[in-house]
Amino acid sequence: CVLPNRKSLTTPPTQGTTSPKPQNDRLQFRLVGYPRKHNEGRIEVFYKGEWGTICDDDFSLSNANVLCRQLGFVSATGWTHSAKYGKGLGKIWLDNVQCSGGEKSIELCKSRGWGNSDCTHDEDAGVICKDERLPGFVNSNIIDVRNKVEKVRLRPMVSTKEMPVTEGIVEIKYKNGWAQICDVGWTLKNTRVVCANTTCHWNTGVMVSDNGPLYAYVDIPLKICHFQLQYTVRLKGGAKLGEGRVEVLRNNEWGTVCDDRWTLLSASVVCRELGFGSAKEALTGARMGQGED
Numbered sequence: 001c002v003l004p005n006r007k008s009l010t011t012p013p014t015q016g017t018t019s020p021k022p023q024n025d026r027l028q029f030r031l032v033g034y035p036r037k038h039n040e041g042r043i044e045v046f047y048k049g050e051w052g053t054i055c056d057d058d059f060s061l062s063n064a065n066v067l068c069r070q071l072g073f074v075s076a077t078g079w080t081h082s083a084k085y086g087k088g089l090g091k092i093w094l095d096n097v098q099c100s101g102g103e104k105s106i107e108l109c110k111s112r113g114w115g116n117s118d119c120t121h122d123e124d125a126g127v128i129c130k131d132e133r134l135p136g137f138v139n140s141n142i143i144d145v146r147n148k149v150e151k152v153r154l155r156p157m158v159s160t161k162e163m164p165v166t167e168g169i170v171e172i173k174y175k176n177g178w179a180q181i182c183d184v185g186w187t188l189k190n191t192r193v194v195c196a197n198t199t200c201h202w203n204t205g206v207m208v209s210d211n212g213p214l215y216a217y218v219d220i221p222l223k224i225c226h227f228q229l230q231y232t233v234r235l236k237g238g239a240k241l242g243e244g245r246v247e248v249l250r251n252n253e254w255g256t257v258c259d260d261r262w263t264l265l266s267a268s269v270v271c272r273e274l275g276f277g278s279a280k281e282a283l284t285g286a287r288m289g290q291g292e293d
Helices: 061-070 188-196 222-228 264-273
Strands: 028-032 040-047 050-054 076-080 091-094 126-129 152-155 167-174 177-180 206-208 217-219 233-236 245-250 253-256
Touching (some): 061 076
Antiparallel strands (some): 028 040
């Protein structure tokens, strides 16, 4: 059993109104923390460009039902308090949330309003959803990141017929032409992101700068690029490098892998094949969105 937080007896929601509706932002939700299964965890909300948590004050199973449906599950079987899945970071977006259970979105429930909280992350709420997906639910519970850069390329500094190009000036497709990237503040991490968008993927990229206003260079050993081109496994739908839905190329067609018996050991094999180390987490239940074919 979960006891109500004491502050709920002395700190009612401000004016008892619904949370102001986000302006031009579609709310996103995710389950995070440790240890947990794919259908449970600390509930986090993406609002105004930032992930944040929900305080456990006045939290209830009705709240959890609303949130689980927004995550694509049919209902909730429970909820947790006092940061059971670990403490979050950043904003505590909602506090004293009170849902009746039938709301289509958490933003329609009564609360103190967005960003108005007297809690700490020691009070982060979690939900446990019934492991059954809503029919037709296709949205990932990870924020939908759309890369606005259409293409990235390395332009050789000297004329060459060698393919693939493994070093040169970094350029991005912009409108109807190609634009260069300024090297001010350029780091090895930037280089790895660029390599991840080229045939070389990322591995041992080295940043070389001429301290000028126009150029940034990438230098990657040729043998690594040749190795990467042989890959038949990829990650799709992830919000950042190194995570995503596992897809495998077979008979010239990309397909997915079922999560039955999917473990951290299985995920580690994929990670090593992609040039990473061991896996941090093995996700199930189409956490990174449903594949096709």
